[in-house]
Amino acid sequence: MAGILAWFWNERFWLPHNVTWADLQSTEEAAFPQAEDLYLAFPLAFCIFMIRLLFERFIAKPCALGLKVQANGPQKAQPNAILEKVFTAITKHPDEKRLEGLSKQLDWDVRSIQRWFRQRRNQEKPSTLRKFCESMWRFTFYLYIFTYGVRFLKKTPWLWNTRQCWSGYPYQPLMPDLHYYYIVELSFYWSLMFSQFIDVKRKDFGIMFTHHIVTVTLITFSYVTNLTRVGTLILCLHDAADIVLEAAKMANYCKCQKLSDLLFLTFAVVFIVSRLGIYPLWILNTTLFELYEALGNFPALWVFNVLLMVLQILHCFWSYLIIKAAYKAISKGKVAKDARSDVESSSDEEETVPRSKAPHSTVTTNGTSGANGTNGYLTGATSSEEH
Numbered sequence: 001m002a003g004i005l006a007w008f009w010n011e012r013f014w015l016p017h018n019v020t021w022a023d024l025q026s027t028e029e030a031a032f033p034q035a036e037d038l039y040l041a042f043p044l045a046f047c048i049f050m051i052r053l054l055f056e057r058f059i060a061k062p063c064a065l066g067l068k069v070q071a072n073g074p075q076k077a078q079p080n081a082i083l084e085k086v087f088t089a090i091t092k093h094p095d096e097k098r099l100e101g102l103s104k105q106l107d108w109d110v111r112s113i114q115r116w117f118r119q120r121r122n123q124e125k126p127s128t129l130r131k132f133c134e135s136m137w138r139f140t141f142y143l144y145i146f147t148y149g150v151r152f153l154k155k156t157p158w159l160w161n162t163r164q165c166w167s168g169y170p171y172q173p174l175m176p177d178l179h180y181y182y183i184v185e186l187s188f189y190w191s192l193m194f195s196q197f198i199d200v201k202r203k204d205f206g207i208m209f210t211h212h213i214v215t216v217t218l219i220t221f222s223y224v225t226n227l228t229r230v231g232t233l234i235l236c237l238h239d240a241a242d243i244v245l246e247a248a249k250m251a252n253y254c255k256c257q258k259l260s261d262l263l264f265l266t267f268a269v270v271f272i273v274s275r276l277g278i279y280p281l282w283i284l285n286t287t288l289f290e291l292y293e294a295l296g297n298f299p300a301l302w303v304f305n306v307l308l309m310v311l312q313i314l315h316c317f318w319s320y321l322i323i324k325a326a327y328k329a330i331s332k333g334k335v336a337k338d339a340r341s342d343v344e345s346s347s348d349e350e351e352t353v354p355r356s357k358a359p360h361s362t363v364t365t366n367g368t369s370g371a372n373g374t375n376g377y378l379t380g381a382t383s384s385e386e387h
Helices: 004-006 035-066 080-090 096-106 111-121 130-154 177-197 205-222 228-253 255-293 298-332 375-379
Strands: none
Touching: 035 130, 035 177, 035 205, 035 298, 080 096, 080 111, 096 111, 130 177, 130 228, 177 205, 177 228, 205 298, 228 255, 255 298
8 A cells, every 4th residue: 555655646747857755745834725724624525515405495595485486396297007017116217118018908098108207307307496506505605705806916916927826836835815725615516526425416427427526526636736827727717607607597497597597698699709819828828838838848747737637628618509509599589499408398289187098197388498598508508517
């Protein structure tokens, strides 16, 4: 084990030439980032998750009900033991052959069975109230941490001159405010890593999971190697757009259509300017060129930049979705269902009363309509990325 740890923490990989881990040990005169500090993120992540549950229950939910956000989920499917067994044990999306077999077995027409499966799938979707509470929590956290980051960074020289990120590196003492900022951000993303399995499910789950892994790795990597100055710039830059996105989602769930449209378009501008403009010209420029000029070449530098480039690829992917949604919003006045919309819409061809082969097979319609206005594109364009 000692040999593995020695290999993993090889100074020639992690640190510039002629710098050792002993040089970065905290003393009475100066404190430096230590890998052990990051263990604090795990209990803090649990605390953040518990605070979230309390916030959603006692603050977000009353606000949602006061704003008359719909509390009920999609209409439940008519109980049917045979279809339920197929749904839970075999498939949630039966093919044409299976539909015909079920039609004969139940004496239902195929359209009614299709509608039942659609209702049953929608039955597992979260209510608008739950989505509002989740968005309000994220909005509150992003607003708090972004405000904290701006207040901290405006007092630092590297906000105005990115070359200051490397001045005196790696012998840059760890300031208490910077330590707090880093640990809270890391704890929040650890909480998202685990809570996303119980949060509102979206179709880009894999992409968001990748994003969270990259983010946690970047925060951890930059802290251990004391690349924290540029790290604070990255964190603050990424939080800006997420505030507006969550506000737009809340307005959408409250059915404030004009406000939701305005906030979404504002989000689109902020996201594209910050992620496709400021990020590469400000952040990548300093990590790819200014860092190299100041410190020379060492392996960890390239790992750091590869992770930042992966983040930029995700930015481009989400920007494409945002531009696509914004174009539809401007050109048509409303947006069609997007790939990441939270609720599966009913078919436009469905009838109000389903056709059946027998009176007992009548099934009520779902009532869940396709996304209109910003309902589809707010959840489809990006996450919050979340970052």
